[in-house]
Amino acid sequence: MPAGDKLQYILVNKDGALLLPAADLKGLKNYEVVRRMREKYGDRVGVLSIGPAGENRFSSASIAVADKEGHASRHAGRGGMGAVLGSKGIKAIVIDSTDAPGVEYHDYEAFKEAAKVFRRAIMESDATKPNTGELAMYDMNAIMAPVNALGAFPTRNFSQGQFEGVDKIDGEALHNTIKERGGIYKYAGCSQCIIQCSNVYVDNLR
Numbered sequence: 001m002p003a004g005d006k007l008q009y010i011l012v013n014k015d016g017a018l019l020l021p022a023a024d025l026k027g028l029k030n031y032e033v034v035r036r037m038r039e040k041y042g043d044r045v046g047v048l049s050i051g052p053a054g055e056n057r058f059s060s061a062s063i064a065v066a067d068k069e070g071h072a073s074r075h076a077g078r079g080g081m082g083a084v085l086g087s088k089g090i091k092a093i094v095i096d097s098t099d100a101p102g103v104e105y106h107d108y109e110a111f112k113e114a115a116k117v118f119r120r121a122i123m124e125s126d127a128t129k130p131n132t133g134e135l136a137m138y139d140m141n142a143i144m145a146p147v148n149a150l151g152a153f154p155t156r157n158f159s160q161g162q163f164e165g166v167d168k169i170d171g172e173a174l175h176n177t178i179k180e181r182g183g184i185y186k187y188a189g190c191s192q193c194i195i196q197c198s199n200v201y202v203d204n205l206r
Contacts, residue, residue, distance in 0.1 A: 007055070009092040011041075014100040022091040027052055030064035030072035037094050038070050047072070049092040054082030061086065067189060074189060119194060128195050136186065138171025139197040145170045178202065 009022040025033055033049040046065075049072060053061040061082030064072040076082075085091075105111050122128045128135050134142040144166060147153050151161035167173065178185045181202040189198030 007089050007091050009037075009094060010090060011094045011096065013096040014098065025091045026055070033092055034064075034066045034070055034072045037092060038066075041094060041096050042098070043070060044096075044098070046095040046097075047092060048076075048095075050082040050085050050090075054086040055091070057083040057086045059083055068191065122194050130194075130196075133195070134171070135195055135197045138175050139185075139199055141169075141171035141174050143171075174199070174201070 007022045007026050008019050009025065011018045011020055025036065028036075029051045030049045033051075034047045037047045037049075038045060047070075048063050048065050050061060050063060054063070059080045061080055062075040062077040063081045063085060065074040065076065066072050067074055123130065125133065127133050130136050144153065148162055148166040148170075153161055153163055153166065155161060155163040175185050177183075178199055178201055181204060183202040184200040186196045187198040187200055188196045
């Protein structure tokens with residue numbers, strides 16, 4: 001952030017968007033930023049934030065997005081977007097939908113019918129059906145082995161396209177490790193997700 005610029009955050013609510021001072025958030029990591037914002041505005045708000053890397057405009061800085069439990073564990077990680085926010089002096093974006101009018105549907109009944117068709121296709125697909133579909137079981141890591149076989153698996157900072165130890169970290173290996181350690185291998189990282197292809201990985205230090 002250029003010297004002299006004020007650090008701010010954006011609050012989006014039913015009244016519009018406000019720019020508010022964020023000097024007290026300077027230098028904080030994402031989990032602490034989210035904790036403070038939820039403490040201030042309630043635990044139903046959405047929070048996007050940057051950490052020290054974004055503030056200092058590191059080219060690899062991401063934007064952290066809090067999940068439904070308030071963990072700043074979802075990242076918009078490509079393209080250095082955290083550095084973009086940092087260059088503008090924006091520490092966080094807080095979205096509060098309380099009393100907001102919501103989305104106006106052009107034809108709500110038609111939307112519901114289309115959503116049913118889409119949901120049915122997901123529930124019946126061999127790839128995405130609950131409990132047995134590859135994506136439901138192994139999340140996006142299900143494609144790790146075939147991508148590696150094609151020589152397109154980013155390895156050693158993209159200097160190679162195949163990793164010799166892929167079978168130790170692919171979807172099936174991760175799934176089995178999560179089960180053994182008592183983690184969660186079916187988790188809705190996105191609100192109202194049908195596939196629930198995210199997971200909670202538990203380390204082995206307990």
